[in-house]
Amino acid sequence: MSLVADVIAAARKSGKDRGDVCGNSGSRSPMEEIMKRAEEARVGVCQALTDRYCNLTVALQDTTHLHHRVITALKDLEEAQSNIKNEVVGSVESSVGEVGGIVGRWREVVCTLSAAQTLLNIHTLLEEAHQTQLDHNFLTTARNLAQVEELIAAAAEEELESQLEILESLQEELVVRRHQLLYTIAEVWTETITWEEESHSSGSRSVTLVIKSQSAEQLSEVQQILGALYMLGELTRKVKQLGNNLMTHMIKPIITLSTSVKASERIDRFALEVITESTATANKPSALTVFSSLRQVFEVLFKCLLRCPIGKEEEGLTLMQLLGKQIGTEMTDILIKDCLAEAVPCSRKQLGEYDVVRDATQEFQTYLAGLGFYDPEEKSIIEYASNVDVVFSNKACAHHLERARELMTRPVHVTVSITPLEPGGKLVIQDEAGNKLDHTMRLEKLLVAKTFNLPKCQISKSICELVELLYEVLDEACGSAPAYAGRLFYTVRSILTLYCHVLPIAHAHSLATLPQYAAVVHNNCMYLGHHALLLGHQYKDRLPKDLREYSLTTVDLAHQVRQMAAAIFLKAMQGHRQSILDSLREAPGLDSAGCDASAVAGAEQGMRQVLHQLQLLHRVWQNVLPHTVYTKAMGTLVGSVVEELVLKVVGLEDISADAALALIKLLNMLKEQVPPLFQCEKDGTTHIRDILKRARMRGRICSTAMPPGTTKYNVDWEGQDDGPLAHEFTPDEAKQLIRALFQNTDRRAQVLAKIK
Known part of the structure; x- marks a missing residue:
């Protein structure tokens, strides 16, 4: 049982x-x-x-x-x-x-x-x-x-x-x-997909993607691999690796560089080759070329690999969809930044040609969405291409700023001369159509044509082109929509602001070492500021009506540009003044010339060096700076030299007769060499008396009062408080001058006692 x-x-x-x-x-x-x-x-x-x-x-x-x-x-x-x-x-x-x-x-x-x-x-x-x-x-x-x-x-x-x-x-x-x-699986995947890279002697480079030919059985094997990787949680990593290789070796070069795509099919494999030309000779591809090449790449990939389904049939997931999730956003950003943005024109004349690019973008987006690479709701590329007005205005303004910056960084030594206009009648005021305006204010009727003219000077060609650019931008604004016209006007303001920031940095070394540079830059800034004063008034009635009610002006920026001009030239003047005074102070013998006449020879050498520097500045500045600016600048430097010499003489004591004669010779050398520095090409004379009146008076007193001129001027110095000493010297300087020029006698003591 x-x-x-x-x-x-x-x-x-x-x-x-x-x-x-x-x-x-x-x-x-x-x-x-x-x-x-x-x-x-x-x-x-x-x-x-x-x-x-x-x-x-x-x-x-x-x-x-x-x-x-x-x-x-x-x-x-x-x-x-x-x-x-x-x-x-x-x-x-x-x-x-x-x-x-x-x-x-x-x-x-x-x-x-x-x-x-x-x-x-x-x-x-x-x-x-x-x-x-x-x-x-x-x-x-x-x-x-x-x-x-x-x-x-x-x-x-x-x-x-x-x-x-x-x-x-x-x-x-x-x-x-x-x-x-x-x-x-990794071994089988490596056998299925291989990358081959080759560099050519011409400088070009080729990358080939070889995919094992997929028959019905082989396609089933790839599907087995993808399904296994999906179940093991490793498919995302593999797809990410494949996507990175595609972006690095194919998609990015196709978008940013000049490339050609070749696809070939054999019995046992597909080959997709991307040839990148040498960067030295390559030009950036057009948007239509980029779309055509990318479409060829995706066609081959979809045919032999990316159409394989993954996971359960009801999910409907393909390898192309996974690839799109991995690299879709990155490819879109690069496509917009390096392709579509470059395709947008910079002027309204070329805007009609952009319709072809917009249609090609729509077709490319639809094609990738049909393959599953893009989600049907993804419209980033189409939205960017369709929003052409905003893109165009951004591109145009950026192009103007880029062009302006390039002009600002050019060397300024290539110059042209500007001359004031001859009087030609009353100032002509234009209306919004560019015609003469009959009804003007009383002040405008009283102004002559050259009221706003600059004096004769030299400016660089680059600043002329920059000013022409400002007028071109404003002329374009006059015929544009209000929103775009407003952006163009503020682009002009941005150019002026950019000039104040870029110029001192871009030309810092030349400004510190070349005298002509500072003079030309000073003139450039004054020329630009001069035009900036009048831009708003010239175009106020020509801009779109919606903008006329606003206060559109560049006067505030003109003041900034002029301040920068003064600061740059002042800094250069300070450097030249310091260099001249250092040459004079470092000359041997000037401090001991009162008791040793032979020591004045060293001081004479220093004076010749100072005069050489002044003559060099004269040759550089005379034809560059406006005459009034040049005379003031040169007068300031000469006055500094005279002041330094007077201080040296005042600092001496009990000057001997021989030393006095040597010092008089030194001062006469300066007196003879200075007038030619102020000659003007227009009339051959100069107003040096007004420029160097005080400095010459102090120097004249020193030169004529030294022995043997002591007896002649001695009585004058004992005069009232309104004498030459009182006007040109402080009490301490006058006392020190008397001690230097006169021997220590009772009479000198009486004179010193009178000075209070």
Whole structure:
């Protein structure tokens, strides 16, 4: 009799004698036998799997035998369960306690057998995964490994891990199998997609993407690879790597450089080659060329690789969609910045040609959306291309600023002369149409044509072009829409502001070393500031009507430009003055010339050096600066030299007759050499008396008062407070001068006592 028959017979006997204790023990003995056999099966399975995965012992026959025993035990258990439900349940109602114990032990048996079944399922899945991996059925392998991971996780949640120590070893085996699968997939992926780079002697460079030709079977293999990577969570990383290579070697060069695309197909492969020309001879491609090349690239990629579906069919996900998520935003930004922005014209004359680019952009966007690269709701490229008014105004204003900056950084030594206009009648005031305005204010009627003319001087050609640019921008603003006209007017203001910031930095070295540079830059700034004063008034009535009610002026910026001109020339003047005074102060013998006439020879050498520097500035400045500016600048420098000489003479004491004659010769040298520095080409004379009146008076007093002229001028110096000493010297300087010029006598003491 079988084990199940024994259990049923014992149950029937127990039903006849409910109170008989023997009947109870008869039913308990077969259940214990079932538990014993289940435990033996569990122990056997654990031992077999431990030998396989922990102890690395191959016991395939034992495992098969144990598997058969487990299946037999499960069938016996199911048959016993069915008979108990049909025949024993009614009899067991009177023995609730006994049935509860049997059910509890039965549940333990079920848990034990379930654990054994879980281990067997894990083992079976691992074996199948190994075989499918060898057959390159990677998707099935990934699914089996995913099921193994789920079974191990379920066992851990059911707290079977404490009973089944082999789970830890199975977890390690799962990790090893995953890495083996990823390594195998990587090898196949590398064989499928390869990159070849080559540099040519002409300076060009080519990058070729070779894709293994995809027949129906090979396409299925690629789909297997992609599906496995998707299930393993590694597909995003692979697609990102592919996208980075495409951006670096193909998409970016096509957009930013001059390239050509060649696609070829053979029996076993597709080849996509991008040839980049040498940067020395390459020109930036047009937008139409870029769209054509990119479309050719995406056509080849979609045909042989990117059309493969990924994941479940209901998801409808393709490799092209994943690629678009990875590089779509980056490609859009580069396409807008380096292609569409360059295609926008800088003038309204070329604006009509942009319609072709806009249509090509729409077609390219639609094509990529159809492939799945772009989301249907993505409209960044189309919106940028369609919003041409804003893009055009930004581009035009940026172009004007860029051109202005280029003019500001040009060398300023290439100069032209400007001359004031001859009087030609009253000032002509224009209306908004450019015609003469008859009704003017009284002040305008009184002004002559040359009221706002600059004096004759030299300015650089670059500043002339910059001023012409300002007028071109304002002329364009007069015929534009109010919004764009306003931007153009403020672009003019930005150019003037930019000039104040760029010029001192761009020409800092030349301004510090070349005298002509400072003079020309001074004239340039004055010329630019002069025009900036009148820009707003000239175009006020010619701008669009919506702008006329606003105060549009550049007078404030004209003041800034003029201040910069004065500051630059003043700094240069300070440098020249310091250099001249250093030459005079460093001349040997001037400090000791009062008692040693031979020491004046060294001072004479220093004076000749000073005169040489002044003559050099005369040659550089005379034809560059306006005459009034030149005379003031040269007069300031000459006055500084005279002041320094007077201070040196005043600092001496008890000058001897020979030394006095030598000093007089030194002062006469300066007196003779200075007038030619102030000659004007117009009339050949100069107003040097007004320029150097005080300096010449101080020098004349020093030269004529020295011995032997002491006796002649001695009486004059004893005059009232309105004498020459009182006008030209302070009391301390007058006392020191008397001590230097006169010997120490009672009469000198009386004169010094009178000076207060």
